[in-house]
Amino acid sequence: MKVKTVVKRVLEILVVLLGVSFLTFSLTYLAPGDPALASFTSQGISPTASEVEEVREEMGLNKPFIVQYGTWLGNCLRGDFGNSFSMHKPVVSVLLQRLWPTLKLAFFSLILMIIIAVPFGMVSAVKQNQWPDYLVRGWTFLGVSIPNFWFGMILMLVLALQLHLLPVTSPDTGLTSMIMPALTLAFPMSAKYARQVRTAVLEELHQDYVVGARARGLSEKAILWKHVFPNAALPLITLLGLSLGSLLGGTAVVEVLFSYPGLGNLAVQAITSYDYPLIQGYVLWIALIYMVINLIVDTSYNFFDPRVRLGA
Amino acid sequence: MMEKAIRFIKENKGFSILLALAVLILLIALLAPVLAWQDPTYSDMGSAFQAPGPGHLFGTDRLGRDVLSRVIYGTRISVPAALILVLAILVIGTVLGIVAGYFGGWVDTVIMRIADMMISFPGMVLAIAVAGIMGASIQNAIIALVVVSWTKYARLARSLVLKIRHEDYVYAAVTTGSKVIYILRQYMLPNVLPTLVITATTDIGAMMLELAGLSFLGFGAQPPIPEWGLMLNEGRQYITAYPWLILFPGLAIAIVVSIFNLLGDSLRDILDPRS
Numbered sequence: 106m107k108v109k110t111v112v113k114r115v116l117e118i119l120v121v122l123l124g125v126s127f128l129t130f131s132l133t134y135l136a137p138g139d140p141a142l143a144s145f146t147s148q149g150i151s152p153t154a155s156e157v158e159e160v161r162e163e164m165g166l167n168k169p170f171i172v173q174y175g176t177w178l179g180n181c182l183r184g185d186f187g188n189s190f191s192m193h194k195p196v197v198s199v200l201l202q203r204l205w206p207t208l209k210l211a212f213f214s215l216i217l218m219i220i221i222a223v224p225f226g227m228v229s230a231v232k233q234n235q236w237p238d239y240l241v242r243g244w245t246f247l248g249v250s251i252p253n254f255w256f257g258m259i260l261m262l263v264l265a266l267q268l269h270l271l272p273v274t275s276p277d278t279g280l281t282s283m284i285m286p287a288l289t290l291a292f293p294m295s296a297k298y299a300r301q302v303r304t305a306v307l308e309e310l311h312q313d314y315v316v317g318a319r320a321r322g323l324s325e326k327a328i329l330w331k332h333v334f335p336n337a338a339l340p341l342i343t344l345l346g347l348s349l350g351s352l353l354g355g356t357a358v359v360e361v362l363f364s365y366p367g368l369g370n371l372a373v374q375a376i377t378s379y380d381y382p383l384i385q386g387y388v389l390w391i392a393l394i395y396m397v398i399n400l401i402v403d404t405s406y407n408f409f410d411p412r413v414r415l416g417a
Numbered sequence: 418m419m420e421k422a423i424r425f426i427k428e429n430k431g432f433s434i435l436l437a438l439a440v441l442i443l444l445i446a447l448l449a450p451v452l453a454w455q456d457p458t459y460s461d462m463g464s465a466f467q468a469p470g471p472g473h474l475f476g477t478d479r480l481g482r483d484v485l486s487r488v489i490y491g492t493r494i495s496v497p498a499a500l501i502l503v504l505a506i507l508v509i510g511t512v513l514g515i516v517a518g519y520f521g522g523w524v525d526t527v528i529m530r531i532a533d534m535m536i537s538f539p540g541m542v543l544a545i546a547v548a549g550i551m552g553a554s555i556q557n558a559i560i561a562l563v564v565v566s567w568t569k570y571a572r573l574a575r576s577l578v579l580k581i582r583h584e585d586y587v588y589a590a591v592t593t594g595s596k597v598i599y600i601l602r603q604y605m606l607p608n609v610l611p612t613l614v615i616t617a618t619t620d621i622g623a624m625m626l627e628l629a630g631l632s633f634l635g636f637g638a639q640p641p642i643p644e645w646g647l648m649l650n651e652g653r654q655y656i657t658a659y660p661w662l663i664l665f666p667g668l669a670i671a672i673v674v675s676i677f678n679l680l681g682d683s684l685r686d687i688l689d690p691r692s
Contacts, residue, residue, distance in 0.1 A: 129546070252633075254630065255663070
């Protein structure tokens with residue numbers, strides 16, 4: 106990708122981020138509940154009216170909306186997202202602490218997903234309209250029709266409570282703790298990807314170069330893995346990036362289910378305790394990370410595909 | 418008429434069966450008071466946590482409420498909620514997409530930049546934030562999901578409008594002085610609607626899952642509403658001793674979502690000339 110295009114994309118990201126920040130701030134501004142009061146009640150103190158008023162003044166809550174937004178945005182740009190009401194720590198340090206577990210979980214489930222989806226998709230394509238194909242297709246259908254948190258509960262019931270193979274909850278980020286949450290996340294994703302792999306491989310199998318390779322007497326295995334797969338895998342890279350992004354934001358349900366100490370779990374806690382600075386920080390961070398990942402994916406896609414790279 | 422219907426059923430057996438099943442689900446929702454033998458919120462502490470058996474086919478929960486009755490009544494919550502959600506997204510997305518595509522210029526820029534914003538971060542994050550901040554209720558969960566999901570439809574509608582925007586017959590209509598609203602309704606809407614309706618049908622199942630997910634997190638239906646996602650959340654703490662509390666609501670979601678997913682797929686196969 107040309108430098109110019111990248112710069113343009115970065116500028117677009119900044120504009121969108123500005124919009125996101127405005128949206129986040131308005132949401133918390135319009136939200137019921139008084140942040141000044143919440144900062145007291147979260148510490149278990151019931152303040153007098155004048156005490157609340159004092160804190161309101163201190164927090165700048167009496168100023169007009171646009172002034173509050175400006176101050177807040179200025180602080181954010183300097184990396185100061187305020188203090189979390191409920192944890193009494195800077196939002197940035199709370200988020201940083203939870204970012205790694207979520208990233209780790211996201212990568213782990215992506216790897217699991219690839220391990221499941223690629224062979225299944227390939228088998229499904231090669232044995233098109235035979236029983237392995239029907240089996241894989243049935244399974245991919247279940248993947249998009251079963252709520253993933255229910256699937257997680259079933260895993261919990263079987264693997265942890267019946268067979269005692271794994272711990273029931275995942276309070277840390279050790280390998281055994283991550284297996285069930287990662288499997289829960291990987292299951293619906295792998296269903297989607299197996300379908301994609303199947304479609305992509307089927308498409309490639311009908312290309313002329315496959316006929317050519319067969320004519321040259323290459324083994325089916327070599328054709329499949331050396332020629333068809335790399336071509337079919339290319340479009341998946343974009344998808345992988347998108348999945349990574351949505352995993353970062355979409356793990357909340359699974360994290361809560363397994364009590365996993367990640368960002369999603371934190372966000373749910375933040376919302377239930379009206380911890381507005383934390384919610385704002387979380388939404389902005391996720392938006393930023395998500396967009397940066399998308400940019401990297403788009404750029405790398407151009408890099409990986411010689412057709413695009415050479416400007417054909 | 419009758420003959421035509423019979424021929425259609427014969428030619429599209431799979432679709433007809435699925436449609437019948439979907440109607441059956443709607444009937445269950447409609448007839449819940451007749452089908453469920455107990456009020457879904459009637460609690461009898463004396464018979465809490467009873468295992469599935471002749472008295473309570475699906476067992477009872479921690480308040481002694483009949484799980485089968487609750488699952489049946491759950492149809493009344495999840496199915497209409499998902500249908501309303503999809504309809505709202507379809508209408509909002511289509512209107513905004515058509516307007517953006519037809520008028521272009523700054524209207525297009527504004528609408529599509531907002532869409533970019535919504536698409537720029539994982540939907541669930543915004544949905545959780547919106548549902549959480551506005552207060553947890555099934556209505557707010559629906560609103561939250563509408564806010565994050567309309568963009569897909571708007572983009573689709575816009576791209577379809579752009580395809581025909583510069584056709585001669587559109588220019589002819591403009592030149593002969595047709596009102597804008599007439600052009601939009603007469604030329605643009607019929608062009609985008611089939612594709613969007615197919616997309617909407619295939620999305621019903623996914624939307625049902627997202628709604629259940631929000632309820633599971635506590636940002637959707639509130640107790641004592643017999644919503645399936647909420648029932649799963651309530652049953653979660655008793656998973657070891659009373660697994661039926663999570664088994665039946667989960668199965669209900671899986672079955673209903675499967676039927677709507679299959680229905681969407683087969684509708685696409687029938688209506689989409691490409692496949």
